[in-house]
Amino acid sequence: MTLLRILEYAHDLLKNTISKGDIVIDGTCGNGHDTAFLAQLVGSEGFVYGFDLQSQAITNTSSRVAQHGMDNRVELFHTSHSNLNKLIAEEHKGKIQGAIYNLGYLPGSDKTVITTPEETVSSLQQLIELLNHGGMAVVVVYHGHPGGEEEKHAVVSFAESLNQTHYEVLKYQFINQQNSPPFILAIEKKPE
Amino acid sequence: MTLLRILEYAHDLLKNTISKGDIVIDGTCGNGHDTAFLAQLVGSEGFVYGFDLQSQAITNTSSRVAQHGMDNRVELFHTSHSNLNKLIAEEHKGKIQGAIYNLGYLPGSDKTVITTPEETVSSLQQLIELLNHGGMAVVVVYHGHPGGEEEKHAVVSFAESLNQTHYEVLKYQFINQQNSPPFILAIEKKPE
16 A cells, blocks of 8 residues: 555654654543654653543553653643643643644543534644644544534534645545545644 | 645655556646656656647657657657547556546646546546556646536546445545645555
8 A cells, every 4th residue: 555544644744743852742642552652752852741531541541651661751631632721831832743633432432421523623723823833733533423523524614714824734535435434634834 | 844735745656656667647748747757757667658638738748758868668649538548558458557647727728628527537437447456546636727626526526436445545635725726636556
């Protein structure tokens, strides 16, 4: 395969955007794979903020980053990513180099603990303000679950509405697949 | 910019797909830039078939590849790419490793000499049959001109309908830009 699959492409974008020492965000820790990936990219001088509504996700992520000896560069919050702006340190605002959100359910998790489309859009609005110029938010949109279509429409509308003077918004999607496969929205904040 | 622009991404895909000695197609020669790019990728052992409805495009492309001393590996046809299957040598059928189509008008060209959406879809249908397994067709869809929307819909519908068992179809599109910017459809034929 020459075409990168969705998760490969998401990681490729993050690798090309993030360097050692950077400050980044995992909006949806889930099982902690992306949090650990980000912690590796930023190195011991960087910092990762992680968020998840599910307590199991925070537990899993916490033990995963500890296993890799990276817990001192990761701070986890058991809350919605829509509380982003309140929880990011003042000195990191406007300096976030990269972020990843996986929108959808963590497999096997409590499906009653969910984020509303309004919260997700509010969170992304906060996120793009927090981004560094040249920084990027990578949003992987899973939308096959109940409520997924509604969230998808809200997020795509938000992304389409971003001012092209300040942001590049790419949609990366395989369009001939069954069963509502995920797609990527990548939002890059342009240089000043 | 970390996100590759449309033409950068199109060329990146071709570079990652095509090697020395390959047989490839430029469906829309235009000013000949892509034909020359392909001729370089396939090297002296490879071969490029080029098509264009506009005689000026064939003249420009012919002199461009001659300037670079690559005319012996390029064959140009002054006809629609919908005549593809008739003109490709039998021994090259099923062995085409890469192709590029730029759908839209050549700037400054005769706007009465156009391809219909039906011809374009027929051509792409022929093309994917001619592709090697692991080969790729990159279609850059310009659609801001009269008739462009109709062609866009026909081509996207065709691409969406391709069987996912045999083809991966990616849409790569910047979604927050004014003035109907072009987007990419990349069709990769899976290994047998």
